[in-house]
Amino acid sequence: MSGAPARAVVAWSGGKDSALALWEARRRGWPVAGLLTTVTQPYDRISMHGVRTSLLDAQARALGLPCTRVEIPPDCPNDVYEERMGRALVRLREEGVDAVVFGDLFLEDIRAYRERQMEGSGLRPLFPLWGRNTAALAREFLAAGFRAVVVTVDPRQLDPRFAGREYDADFLAELPPGVDPCGERGEFHTFVYAGPIFPAPVPVRRGEVVERGGFVFADLVPE
Secondary structure: OOOOOOOEEEEOOOOHHHHHHHHHHHHOOOOEEEEEEEEEOOOOEEOOOOOEHHHHHHHHHHHOOOEEEEEEOOOOOHHHHHHHHHHHHHHHHHOOOOEEEOOOOOOHHHHHHHHHHHOOOOOEEEOOOOOOOHHHHHHHHHHOOOEEEEEEEOOOOOOHHHOOOEOOHHHHHHOOOOOOOOOOOOOEEEEEEEOOOOOOOOOEEEEEEEEEOOEEEEEEEEO
16 A cells, blocks of 8 residues: 555654654644554553653643553563554554554664554554654754653663753753664653644653663653
């Protein structure tokens, strides 16, 4: 299949890459019908990012889009993840969705995995940001008026002091060599609270910074 989708959902982490993917999809005129997010139970947080689902709900309300949640256990085995994601894809296809939009940038193995996962689902994966220069994309994100907070840091790749920082020009300037400015290799993750896709900022305040499971998380609290 080629051309624009008839009805798409965006694989949504709450962070900058998924926000950019949604923005680009809308700029291309793709009909976006909803979001698709993996949530870790019983923590009730967005998987990997550690963001409270109440903030996920606030983003979805601001965007005016329903969010399909795929609930997985902590330390989820891959077969369990694939089975639950597969069920969600079947439901979306029954609702008339024919594509999933991903914010992946350059990791070939991740793209190939997504393409395999979608095989036989009746949905196709779309990668509107693929191959973009990540330094230029980070600058475009800020210039467009997006605002985000760094919510997760992998301390094996980036100093924990970056957790809780505003994702801004100062943050980018201080990144050490070898760290991707969009965090594509998992160096860090973000939560987007304002930008051209939102009619108004999502109100949040910064909570405590904790280390858990080998990662550093900056908690965000709804206001």
